[in-house]
Amino acid sequence: MEATATLTLSSPAAVRCSTARSTAAFLHVPRRLPHLRGVQSAAAFRALPSPSPGWRRRRSGMVVRAEMFGQLTTGLESAWNKLRGVDRLTKDNIAEPMRDIRRALLEADVSVPVARSFIESVTEKAIGTDVIPGVQPEQQLVKVVNDELVQLMGGDVSELVFAKSGPTVILLAGLQGVGKTTVCAKLAFYLKKMGKSCMLVAADVYRPAAIDQLTILGKKVGVPVYSEGTDAKPSDIAKNGLKEAKSKKTDVIIVDTAGRLQVDKAMMNELKEVKKAVKPTEVLLVVDAMTGQEAASLVGAFNGEVGITGAILTKLDGDSRGGAALSIKEVSGKPIKFVGRGERVEDLEPFYPDRMAQRILGMGDVLSFVEQAQQVMRQEEAEELQNKIMSAKFNFNDFLKQTKAISQMGSFSRIIGMIPGMNKVTPAQIREAEKNVKFMESMINVMSADERERPELLAGSRERRRRVAKDSGKTEQQVSQLVSQLFKMRARMQKMMGAMQGKDTPDMDNLMESIKAEEQAATGTGQRRRKYGNLRRRDLDSMRGYRR
Numbered sequence: 204m205e206a207t208a209t210l211t212l213s214s215p216a217a218v219r220c221s222t223a224r225s226t227a228a229f230l231h232v233p234r235r236l237p238h239l240r241g242v243q244s245a246a247a248f249r250a251l252p253s254p255s256p257g258w259r260r261r262r263s264g265m266v267v268r269a270e271m272f273g274q275l276t277t278g279l280e281s282a283w284n285k286l287r288g289v290d291r292l293t294k295d296n297i298a299e300p301m302r303d304i305r306r307a308l309l310e311a312d313v314s315v316p317v318a319r320s321f322i323e324s325v326t327e328k329a330i331g332t333d334v335i336p337g338v339q340p341e342q343q344l345v346k347v348v349n350d351e352l353v354q355l356m357g358g359d360v361s362e363l364v365f366a367k368s369g370p371t372v373i374l375l376a377g378l379q380g381v382g383k384t385t386v387c388a389k390l391a392f393y394l395k396k397m398g399k400s401c402m403l404v405a406a407d408v409y410r411p412a413a414i415d416q417l418t419i420l421g422k423k424v425g426v427p428v429y430s431e432g433t434d435a436k437p438s439d440i441a442k443n444g445l446k447e448a449k450s451k452k453t454d455v456i457i458v459d460t461a462g463r464l465q466v467d468k469a470m471m472n473e474l475k476e477v478k479k480a481v482k483p484t485e486v487l488l489v490v491d492a493m494t495g496q497e498a499a500s501l502v503g504a505f506n507g508e509v510g511i512t513g514a515i516l517t518k519l520d521g522d523s524r525g526g527a528a529l530s531i532k533e534v535s536g537k538p539i540k541f542v543g544r545g546e547r548v549e550d551l552e553p554f555y556p557d558r559m560a561q562r563i564l565g566m567g568d569v570l571s572f573v574e575q576a577q578q579v580m581r582q583e584e585a586e587e588l589q590n591k592i593m594s595a596k597f598n599f600n601d602f603l604k605q606t607k608a609i610s611q612m613g614s615f616s617r618i619i620g621m622i623p624g625m626n627k628v629t630p631a632q633i634r635e636a637e638k639n640v641k642f643m644e645s646m647i648n649v650m651s652a653d654e655r656e657r658p659e660l661l662a663g664s665r666e667r668r669r670r671v672a673k674d675s676g677k678t679e680q681q682v683s684q685l686v687s688q689l690f691k692m693r694a695r696m697q698k699m700m701g702a703m704q705g706k707d708t709p710d711m712d713n714l715m716e717s718i719k720a721e722e723q724a725a726t727g728t729g730q731r732r733r734k735y736g737n738l739r740r741r742d743l744d745s746m747r748g749y750r751r
């Protein structure tokens with residue numbers, strides 16, 4: 204793909220824009236702003252859609268970073284810039300960028316332990332990642348950081364859970380002024396759009412205005428509000444509200460509870476009582492994004508005391524740091540289910556960790572480019588492997604790669620076990636398989652490059668097998684078994700591959716039988732030899748065939 208994009212803008216402001224320039228310089232392939240080619244006027248430029256969610260186009264024509272997470276995004280940018288010109292990521296050359304990332308996280312108000320463990324896992328993954336042809340190391344690091352950010356924020360989107368029968372009860376808790384009452388209306392609006400009927404329950408009896416506020420908001424979104432004034436007990440109000448919802452066949456009730464200036468025993472006890480009275484499907488703690496890591500510890504504290512199912516993060520629109528969004532899941536173990544981005548009832552949306560990470564990095568284009576490149580690499584690797592198998596060139600390097608990949612997924616037989624109708628394997632068998640991989644690895648590690656590539660060298664020379672045994676501290680018999688196992692694997696794979704290509708029918712019963720028996724019989728025992736009389740002869744045939 205072409206490596207340069209030219210900004211042919213007549214607006215000097217747009218050309219001067221430093222962020223756009225630094226981003227354009229950062230990317231090599233594909234160009235980040237190809238859609239700017241041929242744009243001849245500032246008006247045409249302003250009419251373009253924003254290049255990515257993390258950017259905002261000003262009326263002046265300048266592209267500027269949106270406020271949210273702005274600080275963190277800028278901090279991370281300096282990390283990528285330090286990697287320009289390096290040809291691969293190493294422990295040494297990523298040390299400084301990692302310090303920048305750590306600083307950026309701390310400035311975003313992420314707690315020290317969370318930042319530390321984030322840096323550790325990014326470092327480990329960045330160094331361990333294979334170089335992807337065509338991808339710059341800094342782009343690769345962006346991808347690693349993105350994936351880790353997604354994990355840090357909980358991985359997958361955490362959906363609202365609905366009751367299997369009867370009304371779903373959502374209990375909202377939180378400190379004063381975090382936006383609980385507003386969230387009640389926002390949630391009702393969101394659920395109504397999903398086609399659910401809702402009812403709001405006013406169980407905040409301490410602030411009379413809270414009931415009025417809820418009534419007004421309920422009217423605004425067209426949802427009934429159940430209230431008993433300020434004299435009733437919150438748990439009774441919630442219970443009666445639920446009864447009413449049942450009688451009206453309402454799908455969801457949202458219970459608004461009272462907030463306090465800070466966490467206190469009375470509030471926790473009251474919440475526990477309401478929880479006991481209505482047995483909610485969801486207990487959601489509403490927290491203010493602007494309180495950063497404090498919000499995360501609050502979620503942890505409420506979860507420990509009352510038991511919650513998730514958090515709703517409000518006022519994200521005013522938060523330029525992002526510490527709360529980044530820390531809540533890691534600190535409390537509970538997911539963020541929704542985020543509030545404004546005061547309007549429409550300003551609530553499910554929390555998508557992947558979209559949030561992209562917003563932080565502001566580099567959606569880089570990420571999709573790296574993903575595509577990875578896909579191509581995987582495809583090329585798979586094709587190469589297939590060719591090797593079909594041409595009987597499957598060697599010890601491939602063997603090691605495959606067995607490692609397999610052991611990471613939990614052994615070959617576990618994968619077979621995933622096929623409907625096949626037996627599942629036990630954790631003990633998986634552990635055994637993993638031990639076997641280490642055992643084999645120690646022998647393969649002492650082989651010469653030639654021997655790894657051409658296993659027939661070992662098959663044909665006792666001398667070589669003896670040497671490998673001596674250098675790896677194993678017996679000659681164990682080395683011979685490893686060699687024979689490689690040819691077995693080659694034969695099996697050829698057979699399966701042939702079957703997949705319609706050349707043969709796979710003998711799956713036989714295959715399962717042999718894998719099971721292999722796992723039961725200790726390597727090198729007489730039992731194994733007796734069981735494998737047939738298989739060995741077949742393997743020997745395939746070995747002979749190969750050597751011919």
Ligand SMILES: Nc1nc2c(ncn2[C@@H]2O[C@H](COP(=O)(O)OP(=O)(O)OP(=O)(O)O)[C@@H](O)[C@H]2O)c(=O)[nH]1
Pocket residue numbers: 377378379380381382383384385386407410413461462463517518519520521543544545546550
């Ligand atoms: N910018 C912004 N403001 C919000 C958001 N959510 C709520 N607010 C505002 O925050 C203020 C407090 O919101 P409430 O819903 O009254 O808070 P509360 O938690 O119910 O307060 P108490 O009833 O006193 O416990 C209001 O002015 C809301 O408009 C948000 O996502 N973004």
